[in-house]
Amino acid sequence: MNAWANIRTIMKRELAGYFTSPIAYVFLVIFLLLTGFFTFTIGNFFERGEASLVSFFTWHPWLYLFLVPAAGMRLWSEERRLGTMELLLTMPVTTWQAIVGKFLASWLFLALALLLTFPVAITVNYFGDPDNGVIFAGYVGSLMLAGSYLAVSCMTSALTRNQVISFILSVMICLFLILAGYSPVTDLLTRYASPVVVEVIAAFSVMTHFEGFQRGVLDTRDVVFFGSVIGFMLFVTGVIIRNQRAG
């Protein structure tokens, strides 16, 4: 239970950190403006004439591509820049408790941002009779997707004390996770690697797994996929932090 108390303490501090700086407010406002813009203007929410949130969720992988690394880039790089990492890791807490606490805080923050899009769900229920099960699955999928991107940002922010580098690396890796299953990319890869390798890389794409949720299917394999991405990235974060100290 001691482990959970430590994780909770670190989580609380990190979450409060978002709200004591302007980051939280800037992020929330921009996130909500952009989701509104993409859903209603570019996604033609009304002209579609169907009671679903397809035009809302379709944009999430692309929207998150920039916004999630922006929320996660400071997690460890700020800690290194301020030197507080030395303070934190000489406390009686383990490295993984610190990693999980920080990750959960940011994920909770992203969940809050997602929760604030509830007017979209209300709108679609007001005008039509949508399948709210599908909408719920869409939200779960979106949260899992955000978590995966966030775990990537967590890893890249452990690499450097420079937040800009952390952000760019994270965007690149997330872009890879989107494009890995995208045919122009797989075609290019087949020229250099064996088909088995290409297939393995393509299986890493978040798009196919995210689409399952959008159709309203809560497939264990998709949940396991996102869970594994998160687990693996946090594990790599731990390895990076340990290696930096080992010299």
Next chain:
Amino acid sequence: MINVEHLVKAFGPKLAVNDVSFSVERGEVLGFLGPNGAGKSTTMRMVTGYYPPTSGRITIGGHDMVEDPIAAKRLIGYLPENAPGYADMTVNGFLNFCAELRGLQGDARKRAVHRAVELCFLENVLYQSIDTLSKGYKHRTCLAQSLIHDPEVLILDEPTDGLDPNQKHEVRGLIKRLGESKVVIFSTHILEEVEAACSRVIIIDRGRIVASGTPAELKARSPEGKLDEVFRAITLPDTVKHEPNHEVHA
């Protein structure tokens, strides 16, 4: 209480700490003296469990730092070099956070924060955010953090760095008082500090211990009985070209 045996830390091919051994018992104040880049901070980072040693053994109160780090870290209060703190937190928030990580809850936590605030004279800035503090206050905030759980072992990396003469005097007095019932290790490159606060001194140069003893013993090594002459005689300034096998990480 603290036992360090044959400690080595390599950064790539460079040996930052090279075969350092010492032990400190309760009631002792051990001063780490040495030129910049001698390996003082690196040694302290290993003793506090931040850097894993390349080889060697560290035990704190019988707990091995590598095998049982949590139990060992519980006994230590640590002031890292440059006194880091979370810029966006208030002093009060920061101290409560540190107390919580030390396992202090409810009333015990309130009392601990209150005590640390009093010891380090932080009443005036309690609700100010850390990035708005002057260097002296920032330093004392981090010092308060290291005292918050009333630790058995205090490890202070340049505790008087950036303080004004009055504050320096206060902190030295505090170290001396705490040293009566605890184990204190602190590093400095100010020689008068060593005489004022230490019961024992270790001089480190280029990763090795080059001298150790009480301040009086060390002073006796020089004909005039001055510590800075001893210091200059046994350590090399960093402007001197060193031999490859003495290469040291700065």
